[in-house]
Amino acid sequence: MTNARDILITEVALRDGSHAINHQYTVEQVLKITKALNDANVPFIEVSHGDGLAGSSLQYGLSRTNEMELIEAAVSVTDKSKIAVLLLPGIGTLHELKEAANLGAKMARIATHVTEADVAPQHIAYAKELGMETVGFLMMNHMAPVDKLVEQAKLMESYGADTVYVVDSAGYLLPGQVRERIRALKQSVGINVGFHGHNNLSLAMANTLVAIEEGATRIDGSVRCLGAGAGNTQTEVLVAVLERLGIQTGVDLYKMMDLAENIVAPILQVPQEITKDSLTLGYAGVYSSFALHAKRAAEKFGVDSRDILIELGKRKVVGGQEDMIVEVAAEIAKSNNKVVLG
């Protein structure tokens, strides 16, 4: 397909979806999925641990396969699509970025909490030096007011980012809030604006459409909703909806549907749906990758996972603080016991 694209989609199932399957991707799975995405003409495919390069850890979950092998595999079966990697300063370093670039990754998405863009300049500059396209990825976007977001997006632009994203990591934003945010960015930065949603409140598609209406041209999706929490905007559905709206993505709808049905669905132990835990993420404004960790902690300590997530939301925990989950679960268990005994 050679049509000009109005919107450039980044498929995140091989990064964000890593959370949903406990970072268990195999080389074989990545080869199959990436090859099909390349055939479907998806422009960008993100491959990394769920928490970005070097995310494999006791804190976030150990990768079954070294992500560099997965990146190498993905690069080996793409001739149209470009491979993207995610990096969170504080977790990954320039060292891993270079390794990924040497393996053929062409886009670096540098992710920070929405108020902490100033940990990203060296990573963005280095990615540019390595010849990569760069994205400033402002996570947990709902936690900062719009003027703060604008200030941080401008910082990303000043560091050399080609694109800045509104990342609704908790799937918390409502369509009106997405509209306000994308509009403010379009008015204040000269670079591309993108949107990354989570479907915890069943609003990922609505939010994505609003973002596009306001001028976002970079959109993330996950095929079959294979992303953290309830997943992201479902890529194959997005392709269909945009086609009906007359917006060109350049992606082959039938091939995306086949990939979703025949390759991705069989990988899922349970279908990606809005469970009570993912709904609670969106309701309480909690980082989507916390869902499975909270579920495990709830079982271990005999407490309700929703109570854990709500408490984490109250404490304004940010992305990456998975260690708080067990601690909060232990505290809730302790206070529940006190109530019973008292």
Add this chain to the structure above:
Amino acid sequence: MSKVKVAVLGSGNIGTDLMKKLDRSEFLELTAVIGIDPQSDGLRRARELGYAGVDTGIDGFLADPELKADIVFDATSAKAHLYNAKVLKEAGIKVIDMTPAAVGPLVCAAVNIEDHLEKDNINLITCGGQATIPMVHAVNRVAQVEYAEIVATIASKSAGPGTRANIDEFTETTARAIEKVGGAKQGKAIIILNPAEPPIIMRDTVYTLVEEGKMDEEAIRQSISEMEKVVQSYVPGYRVRTEPIFDGNKVTIFLEVEGAGDYLPVYAGNLDIMTSAGVKIAEAFAKKLLSKETV
């Protein structure tokens, strides 16, 4: 009793907090605070407190015959430290390097001071390292730690431009020290900045995996508790938050570090543990120097 003369290089937050802590030391006498900005608040405060405030940098300090120090704390930057380390070595002055330059050996105040009392330049690792490596060591002295991973979460407000610009150095230097000083066969470090208001107190989580078959829960619990007291002796706000969690061969330890509130607010435990560790190490140097004098 005579005291050992020290000077503080760098008149920012760390330098000013050090000034307050040194004022209480039985073994150390602060003579000068050295900066490069004549307008610096830190230098003004130093002069108000009766110390020499040098605004011509390390060269100005060394050129002034009136000013003396046996030990200098370098609270500048990794880049500046390379020069400072060189001229201080030539002048025969010991250096406690608080930057991530890591020219000298990595030292954790609760673990390996004694090994490096003769060195002319030692490095304080990072705040996360000072907080967590004692616990890695506490587990490792009971059961070989195959892998240790630490997660340091600090208030955004306590992370200055230096920390932010050198975030990779934080993870890399801390990971190296978890191995070299903590004793783990493999180390990993993660840092997270949390902007919540009011600012959160520094929290650290330490995960260790011990050698198969070597887990001794009681001995590890005991060792952790003893180590907590050791660190508390120089950082009173250092606490193990909850009982360690044991799961197979994994031990998880939750820490928090509340600062003393000397100059930096109490949430900035990350900065307090660095300045406290620096003073503790300088005192160990001083005791050694003083004992030599009396012999």
